[in-house]
Amino acid sequence: MPDDTAAGPPAGTRRAVSARDALAARLRSTGSVFAEEEADLLLAAAPDPGAREALVVRRMAGEPLEQVLGWVEFCGLRLAVAPGVFVPRQRTAALVDRATGLVRDAGHDALLLDLCCGVGAIAAAVAARVPGLRVLAADVDPAATGCAARNLAGADARVLTGDLFAPLPVADRGRVAVLTANVPYVPTAAIGLMPPEARDHEARAALDGGADGLDAARRVLTGAADWLAPGGTVLVEVAEAQGPAALAAARAAGLEPRLERDDDRETTVLLAQRPSG
The missing domain is CATH 3.40.50.150 (Vaccinia Virus protein VP39)
Structure with missing residues (x-):
């Protein structure tokens, strides 16, 4: 009997991993140091591929990730930010x-x-x-x-x-x-x-x-x-x-x-x- 565990993760999981890796590679190509982490955040922010691509294009153009996502984590709070504003350090x-x-x-x-x-x-x-x-x-x-x-x-x-x-x-x-x-x-x-x-x-x-x-x-x-x-x-x-x-x-x-x-x-x-x- 074949060992099902040797067949790898389910197809849906493979697709998810592949999408993350592909996105991380795109982000890394434009200089992102934390490409995998950014990919996870962008995937969570916009599950819809069309909406996600709009965010990715903005990020690859150099816009701060926080402005793209619309929020920043600061002192345990998630704070709203907008395009063009100063991002809290x-x-x-x-x-x-x-x-x-x-x-x-x-x-x-x-x-x-x-x-x-x-x-x-x-x-x-x-x-x-x-x-x-x-x-x-x-x-x-x-x-x-x-x-x-x-x-x-x-x-x-x-x-x-x-x-x-x-x-x-x-x-x-x-x-x-x-x-x-x-x-x-x-x-x-x-x-x-x-x-x-x-x-x-x-x-x-x-x-x-x-x-x-x-x-x-x-x-x-x-x-x-x-x-x-x-x-x-x-x-x-x-x-x-x-x-x-x-x-x-x-x-x-x-x-x-x-x-x-x-x-x-x-x-x-x-x-x-x-x-x-």
Whole structure:
């Protein structure tokens, strides 16, 4: 009697494996480092071959996988993203960790302000860890704030569109316990050196930080003291080499700063506190 186990997997399984392998090979041909993983995600996202091919074509053209899928995993959450918006980086979890601790220390009525919020990744992650937290989030890009509104739909959050502090409700001036800002901090001259996924498919305003990369950070720090409660803290992600200039900018704004380095995530966070007195 023939041994059925020697005949290999059923035909349907062979077809599925073949489809995955073929898709992975196509993705690998355009430079994908994680072709098999991407193939699995694309197959799950669009079982229909026609819809799937549309996604594959976008990915092979260089569009970030997260924009193609319409979501990104960040701090245990699945967050909506859209074409053209800034895709949250996993290293920013370091800022989330620090902001969460500060919010908890601030007490039950703490207010978190997330500027340059993009799709609301920081605000959503902190709010998920601190139930009942009140959140304000703002960004200049309406496509990004549209995603942020979806990602913060279950939180006590208000998402606003405008330039930094401009759209914020005046009633909250001086009441912010923690201000987070994942500002653009790539120097203008370095934009051309970025991976094409970011350079060609994310909003320039979400990347370009000016001549030394700190233009937006300085604007946030300058305005922070007016919006922070006494003892409140602003947190800004910066490049390690920008640390000394970021410290100087915070001191010039009347804040008491320090830098924290997360070597595991290769991230530097500037924390600057408004004096309590």
